[in-house]
Amino acid sequence: MKIHHLLGATAILALGTLGAMAQGYPTKPITVVVPFAAGGPTDVIARIVGEHMSKTLGQPLIVENVAGAGGTTGQARVAKAAPDGYTIGMGHMGTLGASPGLYPNLTYDPQKDFQPIGLAAGTPIVIVTRKDLPVKDFKEFMDYAKKNEKTINQAHAGSGSVSHITCILLHEMLKIDPNSIPYRGTGPAVTDLIGGKVDYICDQIVSVSSQVKGGTIRGLAIATPERSPALADVPTTKEAGLPAYQVSAWNALVAPKGVPADVMKKLSDALIAAVTDPATKKKLEDLGGVVPDAKGASPEALAALIKSENDRWVPLLKAKVKP
Amino acid sequence: MELLSNLAYGFSVAATIQNILLCLLGALVGTLIGVLPGIGPVATIAMLLPITYKLDPTGALIMLAGIYYGAQYGGSTTAILVNLPGESSSVVTALDGHQMAKKGRAGAALAIAAIGSFIAGTFGTILIAALGKPLTEIAQAFGPADYFSLMVLGLVCAVVLASGSVLKALAMIFLGLLLSTVGTDLETGEQRMTFGLLPLADGIEFVTLAMGVFGFAEILRNLEQEQSRDIVEQKVTNLMPTRADLKEAAPAVVRGTLLGSILGILPGGGAVLAAFGSYTLEKKLSKTPKEFGKGAICGVAGPESANNAAAQTSFIPLLTLGIPPNAVMAIMVGAMTIHGIVPGPQIMQKQPDLFWGMIASMWIGNLMLVIINLPLVGLWVRLLRVPYRMLFPAILIFCAIGVYSINNQPFDVMLTAFFGLCGYVLIKLSFEPAPMLVAFVLGKLMEEKLRQAMLLSRGDPTTFVSFSQHPISTVLIIVSGILLVLAVTPSLRKKRDEVFVE
Amino acid sequence: MSDHRSQAARSPQDIVGGLALILIALLALYLVNHLPASGRVGFASGTAPRLFAYGLVGLGAMVMITGWMKEGPHIERFSFRGIIAILGSVVLFALMIRTFGLAVSGIPMVLLAGTAARDIRWKEALVFAIALTAFCGFLFPIALGQPIPLWPQF
Numbered sequence: 004m005k006i007h008h009l010l011g012a013t014a015i016l017a018l019g020t021l022g023a024m025a026q027g028y029p030t031k032p033i034t035v036v037v038p039f040a041a042g043g044p045t046d047v048i049a050r051i052v053g054e055h056m057s058k059t060l061g062q063p064l065i066v067e068n069v070a071g072a073g074g075t076t077g078q079a080r081v082a083k084a085a086p087d088g089y090t091i092g093m094g095h096m097g098t099l100g101a102s103p104g105l106y107p108n109l110t111y112d113p114q115k116d117f118q119p120i121g122l123a124a125g126t127p128i129v130i131v132t133r134k135d136l137p138v139k140d141f142k143e144f145m146d147y148a149k150k151n152e153k154t155i156n157q158a159h160a161g162s163g164s165v166s167h168i169t170c171i172l173l174h175e176m177l178k179i180d181p182n183s184i185p186y187r188g189t190g191p192a193v194t195d196l197i198g199g200k201v202d203y204i205c206d207q208i209v210s211v212s213s214q215v216k217g218g219t220i221r222g223l224a225i226a227t228p229e230r231s232p233a234l235a236d237v238p239t240t241k242e243a244g245l246p247a248y249q250v251s252a253w254n255a256l257v258a259p260k261g262v263p264a265d266v267m268k269k270l271s272d273a274l275i276a277a278v279t280d281p282a283t284k285k286k287l288e289d290l291g292g293v294v295p296d297a298k299g300a301s302p303e304a305l306a307a308l309i310k311s312e313n314d315r316w317v318p319l320l321k322a323k324v325k326p
Numbered sequence: 327m328e329l330l331s332n333l334a335y336g337f338s339v340a341a342t343i344q345n346i347l348l349c350l351l352g353a354l355v356g357t358l359i360g361v362l363p364g365i366g367p368v369a370t371i372a373m374l375l376p377i378t379y380k381l382d383p384t385g386a387l388i389m390l391a392g393i394y395y396g397a398q399y400g401g402s403t404t405a406i407l408v409n410l411p412g413e414s415s416s417v418v419t420a421l422d423g424h425q426m427a428k429k430g431r432a433g434a435a436l437a438i439a440a441i442g443s444f445i446a447g448t449f450g451t452i453l454i455a456a457l458g459k460p461l462t463e464i465a466q467a468f469g470p471a472d473y474f475s476l477m478v479l480g481l482v483c484a485v486v487l488a489s490g491s492v493l494k495a496l497a498m499i500f501l502g503l504l505l506s507t508v509g510t511d512l513e514t515g516e517q518r519m520t521f522g523l524l525p526l527a528d529g530i531e532f533v534t535l536a537m538g539v540f541g542f543a544e545i546l547r548n549l550e551q552e553q554s555r556d557i558v559e560q561k562v563t564n565l566m567p568t569r570a571d572l573k574e575a576a577p578a579v580v581r582g583t584l585l586g587s588i589l590g591i592l593p594g595g596g597a598v599l600a601a602f603g604s605y606t607l608e609k610k611l612s613k614t615p616k617e618f619g620k621g622a623i624c625g626v627a628g629p630e631s632a633n634n635a636a637a638q639t640s641f642i643p644l645l646t647l648g649i650p651p652n653a654v655m656a657i658m659v660g661a662m663t664i665h666g667i668v669p670g671p672q673i674m675q676k677q678p679d680l681f682w683g684m685i686a687s688m689w690i691g692n693l694m695l696v697i698i699n700l701p702l703v704g705l706w707v708r709l710l711r712v713p714y715r716m717l718f719p720a721i722l723i724f725c726a727i728g729v730y731s732i733n734n735q736p737f738d739v740m741l742t743a744f745f746g747l748c749g750y751v752l753i754k755l756s757f758e759p760a761p762m763l764v765a766f767v768l769g770k771l772m773e774e775k776l777r778q779a780m781l782l783s784r785g786d787p788t789t790f791v792s793f794s795q796h797p798i799s800t801v802l803i804i805v806s807g808i809l810l811v812l813a814v815t816p817s818l819r820k821k822r823d824e825v826f827v828e
Numbered sequence: 829m830s831d832h833r834s835q836a837a838r839s840p841q842d843i844v845g846g847l848a849l850i851l852i853a854l855l856a857l858y859l860v861n862h863l864p865a866s867g868r869v870g871f872a873s874g875t876a877p878r879l880f881a882y883g884l885v886g887l888g889a890m891v892m893i894t895g896w897m898k899e900g901p902h903i904e905r906f907s908f909r910g911i912i913a914i915l916g917s918v919v920l921f922a923l924m925i926r927t928f929g930l931a932v933s934g935i936p937m938v939l940l941a942g943t944a945a946r947d948i949r950w951k952e953a954l955v956f957a958i959a960l961t962a963f964c965g966f967l968f969p970i971a972l973g974q975p976i977p978l979w980p981q982f
Binding site: 754 | 844846848849852853860868870871873880881883887888890901904906907910911914915926934937941949961964972973976
């Protein structure tokens with residue numbers, strides 16, 4: 004009897020919640036799936052952007068960390084989520100750009116299974132070396148790496164990680180195949196770089212900027228067209244002699260396919276309002292993020308970005324990384 | 327004294343009424359959430375972070391410190407009360423702590439853990455303030471080869487963890503090592519023993535394994551024992567440790583603190599190694615090693631102090647290098663970056679108020695921990711009088727929610743149930759799960775470091791014992807060898823004796 | 829003395845345990861069979877699992893052998909009631925949580941778990957299940973803002 008009553012009451016409550024959903028979106032908290040663990044760069048960006056978006060939307064954005072399999076577990080969850088606008092995802096260069104080249108059993112298609120909301124922030128890749136590597140600048144580094152291909156050690160944060168694949172691209176451009184040492188995450192890799200156990204890493208600016216500024220490692224080049232205010236002393240790859248090397252671990256919001264257009268519009272507007280808000284923008288830039296303008300944060304720009312990134316990474320990784 | 331003036335400066339930043347209240351509040355909610363069985367420190371901190379977002383950076387950091395210590399201690403409380411270790415280092419606390427609880431001495435175990443933690447925390451704080459920089463350099467000297475050898479030493483110590491058969495403990499270590507290799511290969515990205523299941527791609531989560539083999543299996547066993555089902559078999563004696571307890575535990579606290587402070591600066595397995603290194607040490611030094619595993623107070627005091635000292639000194643790599651040494655610290659870094667603080671080598675010079683304020687707030691956090699928890703001991707002990715038929719469903723639902731919240735994946739919850747079954751079978755066959763869990767934690771690091779060292783030496787296995795290249799590694803390997811011989815000899819002798827008796 | 833050795837299974841715990849470990853190790857060896865056993869620096873993806881599995885086979889065999897040599901306790905009876913109620917309730921929770929939410933899945937979970945205790949009092953168990961679920965529902969999704977579904981999601 005009691006169970007019966009309770010189930011009835013629950014059903015009524017549940018129906019009430021469902022009924023409210025149809026009216027002016029959003030009427031309940033929105034879940035942002037972050038496909039990485041709490042505390043990482045993507046998580047922090049999602050929380051900073053989400054905080055401002057919740058002001059515009061009038062409902063909290065709750066971060067749900069679904070880590071696993073290089074972020075593809077969380078990204079797959081977004082693809083399968085109900086297209087009601089209450090589950091969106093903070094995708095990433097790896098999960099949306101490179102994953103089809105890394106995971107043959109991927110359950111989603113970055114271009115077909117999502118509707119783009121917009122780019123939140125790019126986090127440029129910086130090439131950093133141990134502080135006593137005998138090179139003066141990036142040009143010398145390229146020569147050094149070519150000459151010492153057999154003895155030089157590159158570290159990365161694990162197979163398929165941003166630091167792994169971005170260095171694969173670098174090696175492809177330099178036509179070298181050096182020894183690469185895998186670590187479990189960026190932290191231990193950078194620790195051994197500081198300790199001089201390995202020679203260089205390609206990684207997101209936010210993971211290395213404070214160490215470069217503190218002088219425990221050296222930043223040789225940043226892979227963006229312009230220098231980053233967070234690391235103003237580090238030249239761009241263009242200045243340093245490898246202009247083709249342009250890489251950023253961008254983070255972008257996507258929704259599952261099938262979300263109504265008016266809901267998408269609200270989400271996109273809220274994102275643009277967030278990234279153009281001076282305070283939010285400053286927070287992201289302090290971390291080394293490259294914050295898009297209103298046009299750069301538009302759904303169209305993101306759709307184009309996902310396509311161009313797929314074209315760049317998938318063939319390269321299929322050839323270079325055997326799963 | 328520069329140190330004293332720096333510390334005084336730190337306290338002037340941290341010790342405002344508002345900040346102390348924030349710290350107290352943080353420690354309180356940290357304890358209250360952390361004490362829920364199944365909600366380990368990582369989950370607790372992740373859950374409570376958002377409440378600090380609205381504060382100014384200094385206030386937020388101080389509250390975070392409170393949450394951090396509260397969550398850590400809350401985890402130890404559940405380990406002692408219901409045998410549920412929420413993180414790797416409290417596996418060791420559970421061994422004797424829960425046995426003490428069963429004997430009606432939960433109060434003494436909790437109090438000695440709190441006191442030991444406070445002493446260790448205080449020492450650790452002073453160490454950070456005084457020797458942060460040089461200690462970082464020591465940690466920097468550790469390369470992959472040295473780490474690998476340290477893990478070997480750790481595993482040798484794990485043999486000593488067992489209170490029963492050494493052979494079976496060794497078998498459990500190998501089982502733990504084998505389980506640690508499940509998941510995506512770090513170097514090549516190949517799937518290993520995942521049965522094609524995507525949720526296993528990142529390997530087995532420590533919490534799922536620990537909740538299963540410790541928590542669920544323990545519940546299953548308790549339910550079988552008709553008479554002694556309620557956790558407290560005997561009448562609860564004193565809530566506080568007796569004078570004799572304190573006298574017995576004091577040297578263990580000192581040794582644990584020293585060991586923990588040293589191992590804590592090493593990123594990765596520092597706290598785990600410290601906790602059971604201390605356990606091993608106490609067991610070896612004890613006049614009554616047979617008591618270990620049956621409720622020896624030194625088996626709680628030593629590892630808890632070591633654990634907390636290590637938790638303290640693990641701030642060193644974070645503060646001086648900006649690198650989070652473990653999962654908990656990674657979340658703390660995330661929280662700091664949200665407040666616009668990117669921890670790193672320059673923080674000490676550029677933001678001295680923050681640096682010294684944080685160190686001061688660490689000590690305040692430790693103090694709050696004792697202030698909150700000593701009075702709460704009575705409450706926790708009373709919780710054990712809740713009839714078991716109500717206690718265990720509550721434990722189960724908290725565990726299920728706790729495991730779910732790690733990755734928000736139902737699969738992890740199912741896996742915990744599976745490990746619960748495995749743990750139950752292990753109990754029935756008289757295998758002890760603790761060495762397996764320790765080996766599981768160390769195994770991941772061990773393989774990673776081994777392969778890094780082999781890649782760096784281009785495949786030369788003598789790199790580990792080459793004194794000119796890796797002196798630390800060489801020494802550690804020699805020490806492990808000696809310890810292993812010492813650990814195996816008595817059991818060999820015993821077996822021989824038994825054969826002779828036959 | 830000699831008739832002792834001819835006796836069957838003197839320590840059943842160790843014999844079954846050793847055998848189980850050997851079987852687990854063999855399963856692991858089968859699962860990593862396709863991975864390379866050694867690579868260009870000696871170690872490859874299949875090296876460590878193989879080493880650990882071989883070690884486990886050896887130790888499992890030794891546990892078995894000591895089981896033959898030494899007298900040991902018998903294996904206690906397994907409580908299937910406990911296994912079904914405790915582990916079943918956890919599995920039930922896992923199956924229900926994402927579709928039905930905490931509010932609906934918590935109650936049957938606590939009730940099913942409760943049946944593990946022989947002294948279950950149904951009225952008390954039901955009230956307790958509702959109260960506990962309400963507490964968890966309030967604490968995690970509402971007070972702490974955790975992304976755990978509270979209500980059914982259809």
